[in-house]
Amino acid sequence: MTVSPTRIPEATVARLPVYLRALNSLLDSDIRSCSSEELATAAGVNSAKLRKDLSHLGSYGTRGVGYDVEYLRYQISREIGLTQDWPVVIVGIGNLGHALANFSGFSSRGFRTVALLDADESRHGELVAGCPIRDFGELGQIVREHGVAIGVIATPASAAQAVCDQMIAAGIRSVLNFAPTVLSVPEDVDVRMVDLSSELQILAYHEQRKAPHVEGAPGTEGVA
Amino acid sequence: MTVSPTRIPEATVARLPVYLRALNSLLDSDIRSCSSEELATAAGVNSAKLRKDLSHLGSYGTRGVGYDVEYLRYQISREIGLTQDWPVVIVGIGNLGHALANFSGFSSRGFRTVALLDADESRHGELVAGCPIRDFGELGQIVREHGVAIGVIATPASAAQAVCDQMIAAGIRSVLNFAPTVLSVPEDVDVRMVDLSSELQILAYHEQRKAPHVEGAPGTEGVA
Structure with missing residues (x-):
């Protein structure tokens, strides 16, 4: 290479x-x-x-x-590294996990979702983007079978650290975290966090400086 | 202030x-x-x-x-600016729009979703996170009524520019774009883009440098 x-x-x-x-x-x-x-x-x-x-x-x-x-x-x-094949697992198949599984931007750029995992038994077997939801307990086997290097966490914040720990135990060394919580990982593991509200906060910072708002008075922002 | x-x-x-x-x-x-x-x-x-x-x-x-x-x-x-009230509209209530409407991180930090809009008539009236989905044509009226300053775009890429143009025409000057496309806006409008696949790409870059992968040979990544 x-x-x-x-x-x-x-x-x-x-x-x-x-x-x-x-x-x-x-x-x-x-x-x-x-x-x-x-x-x-x-x-x-x-x-x-x-x-x-x-x-x-x-x-x-x-x-x-x-x-x-x-x-x-x-x-x-x-x-x-997009000329390689990157098998990915997504854990937590709520609305966000659904959106990620369906997101064409993932599959079109070298990333291949090999499994969708959720702890909720009642969801197992359901097809999302052509892929069945499987039990989180199968993680280790799936990682070995497909050589998964990247794990995506789309669980609630409360479950994210435990999911991350399991991913690392299974051999995953790169984690993309959508749960709004900071994860602790060993030094050789990379975590990137997508905080959906950060960008909104950065917009608010700039918006606040565009026009004087009246604090605590909704609806008076003087939108044209 | x-x-x-x-x-x-x-x-x-x-x-x-x-x-x-x-x-x-x-x-x-x-x-x-x-x-x-x-x-x-x-x-x-x-x-x-x-x-x-x-x-x-x-x-x-x-x-x-x-x-x-x-x-x-x-x-x-x-x-x-989070000590102020920020009324927000979300346009495009697919899986991602659903996830955003339900995302507690938005509402808990000064942001208040005042309307969910979708072009699909069959969805109108459906409740998501306690808020009914309304017609996209109501955008102008909603922006005026609530003093909406921030618009969130969660539509497919193909619809995003037209939605953005309508938001700007309605008076919105800050746009958070989740659609995987670059939007053209006037200078006084701020757009921030959340590209869900960028972070995955950055992880891939680092992962590639951790261990030598064999190009084009899935499943041989040497995961422990």
Whole structure:
């Protein structure tokens, strides 16, 4: 494999999925090459930052021509590891687990949901996105069978740590946590948390500064 | 209002929700004061960064005592704007919209879902989290009535831009987008995007570097 041997800065890693999405949307519009400015606009970042980020991947574009969209998409996909197969299990099949199981963005980018697990026996056997809900107790066997490396937690907060511990015991070393709670894990395990309310809080911070609101007086926000 | 008049760095703003979550979990464990190291551990950041971030809010703690957990939580909540009331509409009540409507993390932090809207007539009147699903055509009236400032888009990607345009026409200036597509908006509108697959991609990047995978050979990832 020809993945960069050096570590890419974490902030750059976090932007690679954004570039990938922008490149996909350019390809959807049948745009085959683009300047760094065009790609930066599509990705919503400034072009100097984009060029610096891509230089970590050894991609510099061609003067006067720009970047080959398809090749750059391949380079980024390979760098992230999306040219590999990533078997994933989702634990907790409530509304959010359902949404994740149905989410085309997962399956289309190298991730393959091999099992949906839930502790609720009455749900076992139910098909979600063509995949049956199975008992959480089968986790260890499923991880061994499919070589699962990534576990997704979509349980309530109260169950998340126990689920995480079981995932680690089964050999999973990368956990994506949607439960609104901080998980404790050993050092060699990566956890990323998607806190659905954080982004709303960041919006509120900016919204508050756009127009003076009257504290505690709903409905007076002066929306045009 | 006593919100900081100066802009806080964007990276600090993004960490405020993380500190808030850590403070809430300390209070849940009945911890009333904490050192910057303790809070940094609970939040998963380094303590020098935490002290710097909090200094932007004018919070320095007390030597030998540390931070008053409840007061710091109040300061951060006020800074973000969570001591105000934020009426929110959610558009697109599929599985994800359902999950968001039911998500306690929204309602418990100053956000109040005033309406759930969906284009599918057959769903109208259905109750989700105690709130009836209404017609998307009522958006303008609902925004005026409740002074809605924040709109949440949980539709398929194909519908998201049209929904966003309607939100802006109705006076909404802050949009939280869960649809996997980049939205075009005027300069005075803030959009934040939650891309559910980005975090999975970032995990894959790190996972790939933990152990050598064999490209294209599923099930050989060498999980212990």
